[in-house]
Amino acid sequence: MSSLELKDLYDGFRNPEVIKSFQKLIAAEAEKLGRTVNIMEVCGGHTHTIMKYGLTQLLPENINFIHGPGCPVCIMPKERIDHAYTLAMQEDVILLTLGDMIKVPGSHGSLQDARAKGADVRYVYSPMDALKVAEENPTKKIIFFAIGFETTTPMSAALLDVVIKRDIKNIFFHINHVTVPEVMKELIDSRDEHVNSYDHRIDAFIGPSHVSVISGSKIYAVFPEHYRIPVVVAGFEPVDVMEAIYMMIKQFNEGRSDLEIQYKRLVSQEGNLKAQALIEKYFEKVDLFKWRGMGNVPNSGLKLRDAFAPYDAEVLYKEVLPYDEIDDHKLCICGDILRGFAKPQQCSVFGTACKPSSPLGSCMVSSEGACAAYYKYGNLL
Amino acid sequence: MCLSIPSKVVSIDTEQNIATVDTMGIQRTAGLDLMEEGTVAIGDYVLLHIGFIMNKIDEEDALESLRVYQEILEKLDEEDRRQMVLDDDNCPVREAP
Ligand code: SF4
Numbered sequence: 001m002s003s004l005e006l007k008d009l010y011d012g013f014r015n016p017e018v019i020k021s022f023q024k025l026i027a028a029e030a031e032k033l034g035r036t037v038n039i040m041e042v043c044g045g046h047t048h049t050i051m052k053y054g055l056t057q058l059l060p061e062n063i064n065f066i067h068g069p070g071c072p073v074c075i076m077p078k079e080r081i082d083h084a085y086t087l088a089m090q091e092d093v094i095l096l097t098l099g100d101m102i103k104v105p106g107s108h109g110s111l112q113d114a115r116a117k118g119a120d121v122r123y124v125y126s127p128m129d130a131l132k133v134a135e136e137n138p139t140k141k142i143i144f145f146a147i148g149f150e151t152t153t154p155m156s157a158a159l160l161d162v163v164i165k166r167d168i169k170n171i172f173f174h175i176n177h178v179t180v181p182e183v184m185k186e187l188i189d190s191r192d193e194h195v196n197s198y199d200h201r202i203d204a205f206i207g208p209s210h211v212s213v214i215s216g217s218k219i220y221a222v223f224p225e226h227y228r229i230p231v232v233v234a235g236f237e238p239v240d241v242m243e244a245i246y247m248m249i250k251q252f253n254e255g256r257s258d259l260e261i262q263y264k265r266l267v268s269q270e271g272n273l274k275a276q277a278l279i280e281k282y283f284e285k286v287d288l289f290k291w292r293g294m295g296n297v298p299n300s301g302l303k304l305r306d307a308f309a310p311y312d313a314e315v316l317y318k319e320v321l322p323y324d325e326i327d328d329h330k331l332c333i334c335g336d337i338l339r340g341f342a343k344p345q346q347c348s349v350f351g352t353a354c355k356p357s358s359p360l361g362s363c364m365v366s367s368e369g370a371c372a373a374y375y376k377y378g379n380l381l
Numbered sequence: 382m383c384l385s386i387p388s389k390v391v392s393i394d395t396e397q398n399i400a401t402v403d404t405m406g407i408q409r410t411a412g413l414d415l416m417e418e419g420t421v422a423i424g425d426y427v428l429l430h431i432g433f434i435m436n437k438i439d440e441e442d443a444l445e446s447l448r449v450y451q452e453i454l455e456k457l458d459e460e461d462r463r464q465m466v467l468d469d470d471n472c473p474v475r476e477a478p
Contacts, residue, residue: 004440006405008447009387009426018450021457098431126432128412155433158414213428213436239450265443266428272436275415 013237022242023058029249030060037252038064038201038340039245042184043208044071044368045236051373053238063245066201066340067363067370069183069294070208072148073100074362074369077292078326080176081106084145086321087174087313088119094137095121096130097145098152100366105359107326127159134171143172143313150219151210153177153302154275157282160304160311172313175303178289180211181219182300187339188227201340204248206241207233209263216271217261224257235263282308292362293334332361337370344374351375387438390425400434402427 012018041047047067050056056065069075085106088095095111102111102123115121120140124130127144134142146156156173163171188202207220212233220231230251234244244262251258261267282304289301304312314321328334331349336342344350344363354360356372363371388402388411398413400421412433413421421427426438 004426004444006387006389006403006426009438009443010405012443012447012450015450017454021450021453024457025453126412128432151430151435154415155431158412158433161414210428210430210435243446265439265446266436272415274417275435278415 010237013235013239015239018239019053019058019242022239022246026063026242026246026249027060029246029253030062032253033062033249036062036064037203037249038066039204039206039248040066040068040187040202040340041206041241042068042070042180043206043211044068044074044366045209046206046234046241047071047370047373048368049236049238049241051377053241054377055238055241058242059245063249064340067337067373068187068205069291069338070149070180070211071366071368072152072178073104073366075178075291075293076101076104076147076176076362077290078106079290079322079324081110082108082322082326083174083314084111085109085114087143087145087317088114088121089117090141090317090320092140093120094133094140094142095119095145096124096127096133096142097121098124098127098147101145101147104365127155128162130159130171131162131168134168138170141170141172143174145174145176147176149178149180149208149211150215150279151208151213153283154214154272154278157275157278160282160308161278163311171311172316173304173311174313175283177283177302178291178300179285179302180208180215181222183291183294183297184220184223186294186297186300188229190339202229204230204232204251206244206248207231209234209236209240209266212261212263212267212271214272214275216276217259217267217269218271220259224259228257230257231259233259233261233263233267235266281305293328293332293338295335328362329360332363334361334363334371337363344371347371386429387426388429390421390423390427393421393423400427402429402434404429 081104085108087093104110111121130142130144217233223229223231230248232244232247234240247260283302284305285299286301286303288296288298290296309315333342333347354364356364356375359365363369386404388404390400391403392401399410400413401408401410411429415433427434428436
């Protein structure tokens with residue numbers, strides 16, 4: 001193979017023969033383990049790949065997946081959705097957002113419901129689409145409801161950068177960006193009510209693909225160093241995931257806990273420094289961010305720096321935004337699923353009262369959530 | 382929303398700081414705001430996310446992975462073939478009559 005074709009970048013990493021050969025290699029290594037290992041794929045994109053390609057069926061029984069909290073839509077608490085809803089209902093506001101966000105119910109309904117009641121809510125492909133909307137609607141306030149992990153934070157920053165440079169007066173931001181290492185730490189550190197101890201179930205992490213493209217693998221250094229938990233940053237294709245699992249089990253068998261990168265074609269230790277600089281310029285940490293299904297996680301959220309408060313919809317609409325705490329649905333066991341103590345089918349309302357079309361809990365909300373992936377791809381486990 | 386797709390850069394507009402990329406035959410534009418000036422060239426493979434180029438795909442690393450996979454395949458194939466020979470040597474059917 002002399003040069004790389006675009007096709008190779010798809011097919012090469014989905015090749016069923018290669019998947020099968022990793023299956024054999026993994027089986028041989030796993031036999032030596034002599035115990036079960038619990039591997040958490042932090043990112044919803046990996047959950048999706050694992051379910052779509054049925055990878056759990058290809059793996060020996062002593063390899064167990066725990067599906068992590070890495071779906072930006074799923075983790076959005078109702079409080080924040082209620083903010084979006086309230087903003088959308090303001091008379092002169094056009095609310096823009098990405099992804100499945102528009103479908104997720106808050107306590108008064110989803111943004112889709114707000115739209116049915118006459119609010120101007122629009123789905124955009126890119127934050128930059130806000131520029132056009134703002135130009136076409138000079139008398140309206142355009143609010144970008146910004147969601148996502150490190151992957152999408154720099155894009156919000158890039159939009160703000162343009163807004164400031166071009167002195168655009170009618171684009172504002174409601175920031176809901178969250179960061180991955182903090183929630184990984186929370187999953188390990190949080191007191192566990194089941195065993196009433198600080199025990200955790202996670203033996204290894206598959207590091208997110210695209211968060212790491214931006215932030216670099218360096219953000220996970222604490223896990224192997226401090227917690228002795230291996231991390232392998234993997235790509236999204238099925239071959240990527242299989243290779244990462246192979247690398248991980250080899251680490252166990254060799255008694256190592258290292259930070260390794262399987263997704264070398266896109267991830268470096270340093271990451272995209274320009275994107276990181278943009279994040280740093282415009283954002284700072286908030287003390288607590290409430291994750292749906294997980295509760296408050298210290299230092300896991302971002303907000304605009306005070307210097308950019310004039311662009312912050314949360315500051316501008318402080319008087320009208322609701323601040324009531326809302327509990328997760330009582331029957332929902334997403335928190336247990338995320339911590340590795342339960343599988344989606346063990347939830348009493350899985351597939352009955354809770355479905356992708358009418359989600360009760362966070363894991364059913366977007367196709368990247370664990371419950372939604374199990375629902376879509378059947379009872380494969 | 383995070384499943385970004387590899388694409389190939391077909392043209393660059395330095396004025397607007399955007400690139401046109403081809404993703405499996407579909408052409409789209411993507412912002413270069415997150416890339417250092419001059420680091421993206423026509424013909425490069427890149428990863429897109431919500432209208433931006435997030436990073437370049439390192440061709441050497443991608444080729445290296447694909448090469449390793451090929452080697453693994455060949456090695457396992459050879460082992461399979463050897464196993465077939467050994468199995469054949471012990472073929473019970475042959476000894477039957
Ligand atoms: S099926 Fe629904 S209610 Fe049950 S754990 Fe999953 S998201 Fe929560």
